[in-house]
Amino acid sequence: MTKNPxxxxxxxxxxxxxxxxxxxxxxxxxxTFFSYFAARYAGITYEEYTYDAxxxxxxxxxxxxxxxxxxxxxxxxxxLGPTLDALGFKQLRWPGRGVxxxxxxxxxxxxxxxxxxxxHFIEDPTDxxxxxxxxxxxxxxxxxxxxxxxxxxxxYFNMGSLAPFGTPALQKAVDALKxxxxxxxxxxxxxMKFGQEMAKRGFPISLGGLTQAPYDTLGDYFRGTKGIMLxxxxxxxxxxxxxxxxxxxxxxxxxxSGKQSGNPFIFIPLHKGxxxxxxxxxxxxxxxxxxxxxxxxxxxxxxxxxxxxxxxxTSRLEIMSDVxxxxxxxxxxxxxxxxxxxILGDKVCLKGNVPMPILCLGTPDxxxxxxxxxxxxxxxxxxxxxxxxVSLEDAKIENARAMFxxxxxxxxxx
Amino acid sequence: xxxxxxxxxxxxxxxxxxKVLELVTTRLDSGIAPLAIVDNLQQGMTExxxxxxxxxxxxxxxxxxxxxxxxxxxxxxxxxAGADQQHRGSIVIGTVKGDVHDLGKNIVVxxxxxxxxxxxxxxxxxxxxxxxxxxxxxxxxxxxxxxxLTACQEGMKEIIEEIRAAGLKVxxxxxxxxxxxxxxxxxxxxxxxxxxxxxxxIADEIFTxxxxxxxxx
Numbered sequence: 001m002t003k004n005p006x007x008x009x010x011x012x013x014x015x016x017x018x019x020x021x022x023x024x025x026x027x028x029x030x031x032t033f034f035s036y037f038a039a040r041y042a043g044i045t046y047e048e049y050t051y052d053a054x055x056x057x058x059x060x061x062x063x064x065x066x067x068x069x070x071x072x073x074x075x076x077x078x079x080l081g082p083t084l085d086a087l088g089f090k091q092l093r094w095p096g097r098g099v100x101x102x103x104x105x106x107x108x109x110x111x112x113x114x115x116x117x118x119x120h121f122i123e124d125p126t127d128x129x130x131x132x133x134x135x136x137x138x139x140x141x142x143x144x145x146x147x148x149x150x151x152x153x154x155x156y157f158n159m160g161s162l163a164p165f166g167t168p169a170l171q172k173a174v175d176a177l178k179x180x181x182x183x184x185x186x187x188x189x190x191x192m193k194f195g196q197e198m199a200k201r202g203f204p205i206s207l208g209g210l211t212q213a214p215y216d217t218l219g220d221y222f223r224g225t226k227g228i229m230l231x232x233x234x235x236x237x238x239x240x241x242x243x244x245x246x247x248x249x250x251x252x253x254x255x256x257s258g259k260q261s262g263n264p265f266i267f268i269p270l271h272k273g274x275x276x277x278x279x280x281x282x283x284x285x286x287x288x289x290x291x292x293x294x295x296x297x298x299x300x301x302x303x304x305x306x307x308x309x310x311x312x313x314t315s316r317l318e319i320m321s322d323v324x325x326x327x328x329x330x331x332x333x334x335x336x337x338x339x340x341x342x343i344l345g346d347k348v349c350l351k352g353n354v355p356m357p358i359l360c361l362g363t364p365d366x367x368x369x370x371x372x373x374x375x376x377x378x379x380x381x382x383x384x385x386x387x388x389x390v391s392l393e394d395a396k397i398e399n400a401r402a403m404f405x406x407x408x409x410x411x412x413x414x
Numbered sequence: 415x416x417x418x419x420x421x422x423x424x425x426x427x428x429x430x431x432x433k434v435l436e437l438v439t440t441r442l443d444s445g446i447a448p449l450a451i452v453d454n455l456q457q458g459m460t461e462x463x464x465x466x467x468x469x470x471x472x473x474x475x476x477x478x479x480x481x482x483x484x485x486x487x488x489x490x491x492x493x494x495a496g497a498d499q500q501h502r503g504s505i506v507i508g509t510v511k512g513d514v515h516d517l518g519k520n521i522v523v524x525x526x527x528x529x530x531x532x533x534x535x536x537x538x539x540x541x542x543x544x545x546x547x548x549x550x551x552x553x554x555x556x557x558x559x560x561x562x563l564t565a566c567q568e569g570m571k572e573i574i575e576e577i578r579a580a581g582l583k584v585x586x587x588x589x590x591x592x593x594x595x596x597x598x599x600x601x602x603x604x605x606x607x608x609x610x611x612x613x614x615x616i617a618d619e620i621f622t623x624x625x626x627x628x629x630x631x
Binding site (some may be wrong): 098099303 | 429431471472473474475477478481512513514515516517563564565566567591592594596597601609
């Protein structure tokens, strides 16, 4: 008897929810980032996946129809081209703009917030973002630096503070903002359409929103990797105050996005606290406390943090076990997932981690052997979701196929 | 962790930035040869590299050390003009075409320089022609390639093929987050490094065996 999409939807959702709650599902769920694999699989370029909404949509649908994961990978962070163009966005290079038509988007590392701007940032982060940060990361918004702070414009005595908007430069910037808004609205329409198409086929969406560890937000986007590391030594007090400022903000971001999408799975990618990046005391002082508060804030609001633990965090596992059981997912990249099962098995649902070298260079038998070990050891007694270590992007198609088929067959709990 | 006898070398190793600058200035004022001061800085830097290797230091310490070195060198540089700086050999390095990530590469560059090598850093998004040109010009026996993205693996393989096709007899070492033995074999590199101190160790190995034949530019 074939199941209807609604039944499939509920069955898949329950499978994942059981794993997250550390119960034993009917079989090991499989959820992965297809990323640009979807484009390659459909025979379109990454650039088309970034710019052509109709092609993007049909490619994203096709990969889900053919591989049938337990949850769908929303293509929202790939279909960005028109919005980024409208902004003159400088913080990324993306397919066809700064990198080749079949290369993935890449972040442009930089010190986008100067060390002497900490006070401005802590005092009024929104004003700092509008007048200092936007002009640096979007060429179209350079004139924002000429605006007066909006906090001056609360009285009719001071309407002159709006005068900069009468200049050609700022008017052009406001036009760009309108265009970016239109492009973003268009993108959102397609992402919602994707959600509907997935529901029709019985796939829940894997993520409903995104937030970050406060240290990563500050280090990735504002101070830069080097800047924030120097701050640990040269201005630790200011760094800690900025992290305090960011913590409720990161909770609000995750909770708001989860409520708007009606989907409680909130993605938190970890970047700058891995084993080699800082020592254990620094991790305990600058990284973990605010990250834990963000996770707890999300959990208190009924959300499920899906933490993408990038690079290797094996030495942090003991510290990272301080979370309530059955409420959090850790997707592990190079962290020792077998050791993680020993330390976190009764606390955290583990996700991962078929290594990229096996998927890109190995054979389907190599993939199956690794998946078998994952299912036998990490999948024991539930609490495990099969995934790649990062994404399927450059995986051989036959290897991706092997990972899905093997998991659905061998991963059944009997 | 070793304790360094020289006060300046020890200050670098302990990341005491103000003390380092103070000592560099005092030593310059008292007439100590700038190159001798550079030697002490490098001793400290080598100790930092060793502490990283043994797991006592992390990237944050390396970055801080790099910044202290930069500040110290800014004071020293005007006094170094004309001085004949010795180095242990030349190494060409770059992030391969298509990839713009350079955090890891910059750390490797810093440690190699600290260990006394002449490093020719080609930056990011480097095509085969630029690697080949720099290798011919410098006669460096070793080239380091950095890659973060699996998407740039094919590109790296092609660059290595082109370097070999150009007849250059150089050792190729690759590094990057996901790089392992399988990737090394696939792209036909000679070595791979998991982290920055591995890279220095391999360089030391190559330059020790190649001593005598290695060209010092």
